[in-house]
Amino acid sequence: MQSFSQNRSLQRVxxxxxxxxxxxxxxxxxxxAQNKAPSFDLDSFTADTSSRTSASTDRQIEALQDQxxxxxxxxxxYSQLGLAYLQKARETGDPIYYQKTDEALEKxxxxxxxxxxxxxxxGALALARHDFSAALEWGEKARQINPSxxxxxxxxxxxQIELGxxxxxxxxxxxxxxxxxDMSSYSRISYIRELHGDMEGALEMMQLAVDSGxxxxxxxxxxxxxxxxxxxxxxxxxxxxxxxxxxxxDRPDYVYALAGLGRVRAAQGDREGAIQLLNQAVAIVPLPExxxxxxxxxxxxxxxxxxxxxYQLVAAIETLHRANGVDMDMEIALFNADHDRNLADxxxxxxxxxxxxxxxxxxxxxxxxx
Numbered sequence: 001m002q003s004f005s006q007n008r009s010l011q012r013v014x015x016x017x018x019x020x021x022x023x024x025x026x027x028x029x030x031x032x033a034q035n036k037a038p039s040f041d042l043d044s045f046t047a048d049t050s051s052r053t054s055a056s057t058d059r060q061i062e063a064l065q066d067q068x069x070x071x072x073x074x075x076x077x078y079s080q081l082g083l084a085y086l087q088k089a090r091e092t093g094d095p096i097y098y099q100k101t102d103e104a105l106e107k108x109x110x111x112x113x114x115x116x117x118x119x120x121x122x123g124a125l126a127l128a129r130h131d132f133s134a135a136l137e138w139g140e141k142a143r144q145i146n147p148s149x150x151x152x153x154x155x156x157x158x159x160q161i162e163l164g165x166x167x168x169x170x171x172x173x174x175x176x177x178x179x180x181x182d183m184s185s186y187s188r189i190s191y192i193r194e195l196h197g198d199m200e201g202a203l204e205m206m207q208l209a210v211d212s213g214x215x216x217x218x219x220x221x222x223x224x225x226x227x228x229x230x231x232x233x234x235x236x237x238x239x240x241x242x243x244x245x246x247x248x249x250d251r252p253d254y255v256y257a258l259a260g261l262g263r264v265r266a267a268q269g270d271r272e273g274a275i276q277l278l279n280q281a282v283a284i285v286p287l288p289e290x291x292x293x294x295x296x297x298x299x300x301x302x303x304x305x306x307x308x309x310x311y312q313l314v315a316a317i318e319t320l321h322r323a324n325g326v327d328m329d330m331e332i333a334l335f336n337a338d339h340d341r342n343l344a345d346x347x348x349x350x351x352x353x354x355x356x357x358x359x360x361x362x363x364x365x366x367x368x369x370x
Contacts, residue, residue: 057091060084075111078104079118086121089128091218093255093285095324101125102325116146123155127162130327132357135159150180157188164358166195183209187223194230195360203230216250225256237264255281259290266293271301282310288317292335311339329353334365 064081068074082104089097102125108118123138139155146152153176160169169192177185186209194202206227213220228243241264247257262277278294281287295310314335318328330353336346350369354362 057084057088061088073111075108075115078108078111079115079121082108082118083121086124086128087218093287095321095326098125098129098324098326114145116142116149116152119145120151120155123152123159127155127158129325130162130330130357131325132159132162136163148179150176150182150185153179154184154188157192161192161195162357162359164360164362166192181208181212183213183219183223186212187226190226190230194233199230199234203227203234206230218251221247221251221254222256225254225260228257228260232260232263232267237267240264253284255285255287255290258284259287259293263293266297271297275301286313286317288314288331288335291317311341327353327356330357330362330365333369337365337369 061081061084064077064084067077068081071077082101085097085101085104089095089101101121105118105122105125108115109122112118119138120142123135123142126132126135126138135155136159139152139159142149142152143156153172157169157172157176160166160172173185173189173192177189186205190202190205190209193199193205206223209223210220210227213223224243224247228240228247231237231240231243241261244257244261244264247254248261251257258277258281262274262281265271265277266274275294275297278290278297281290282294291310291313295307295314298304298310299307314332318332321328329349333346333350333353336342337350347369350362350366354366356362
């Protein structure tokens with residue numbers, strides 16, 4: 001496998017209008033600060049996922065719950081239930097499922113302490129909660145159990161990136177792609193290339209991730225949306241629009257594509273169209289980056305009351321996430337600094353975030369708060 005850490009010349013970034021950048025800058029950074037590679041992919045552990053939907057995840061959860069009621073010592077079903085809850089959290093954005101995931105995985109590990117899938121999933125859960133040091137520990141433990149399986153390498157690399165350990169992440173990802181060149185490894189390589197300014201290389205690898213994905217699966221929709229995001233970041237709005245639309249053809253209510261298309265509309269000056277799409281995304285899954293974008297669009301349209309309503313929703317989302325074990329320090333510090341909110345506490349929050357996850361994103365948030 002060819003090394004992916006090679007340098008490539010960066011093509012000139014297309015210029016967006018200043019007004020559009022003001023509208024979307026804070027919320028787009030909020031989204032891009034999250035790891036671009038899927039931190040959990042149920043396809044890695046289960047078969048026949050080509051038509052997986054939220055409804056099919058619900059059916060799997062119900063079937064596993066029925067199985068455990070009949071066979072309460074079935075540790076493999078506990079492990080699979082934890083994985084299904086983690087997928088449900090990904091699909092709905094509801095952090096309540098993190099606690100359910102943790103409980104199911106702990107029961108599986110009580111029966112089988114060295115179960116690779118459960119230990120790897122504990123790492124993915126820690127990633128979702130932004131506890132990257134714990135994620136790294138779980139990922140390393142899973143790798144020791146079975147170094148030939150690749151899922152743990154993804155957990156390890158995600159944690160290393162968020163901890164600012166980029167050279168180690170490159171080595172981890174090289175091992176991962178050498179073992180299994182697939183959607184999961186390609187998408188992570190794309191992200192590390194993007195972080196190093198290699199946009200052409202990032203696009204190349206994300207396209208490979210899309211091409212190697214299972215048609216119509218949620219994870220394929222995710223990586224195609226990330227491909228669209230890369231085109232957006234480069235200023236190629238038409239290609240970004242095309243990729244978002246392709247995603248929506250397969251999954252009409254896929255919120256990441258709806259929100260991405262809304263940002264394209266905003267960048268093109270269609271503020272009302274952008275507001276409509278972001279409202280649609282928020283109604284399905286009120287993720288912070290969608291809510292912030294919608295609030296900023298309202299604010300730029302002179303609808304301050306509606307903007308404030310969205311910003312208050314961000315605070316409610318923060319409370320819910322923290323109650324379910326999610327560290328929101330970096331994201332909230334950036335939001336506050338961008339929107340002149342709670343500035344007395346924001347610098348301390350940003351310093352704490354950087355101490356816990358010394359990545360370039362956390363450094364940027366701290367610099368913005370200073």
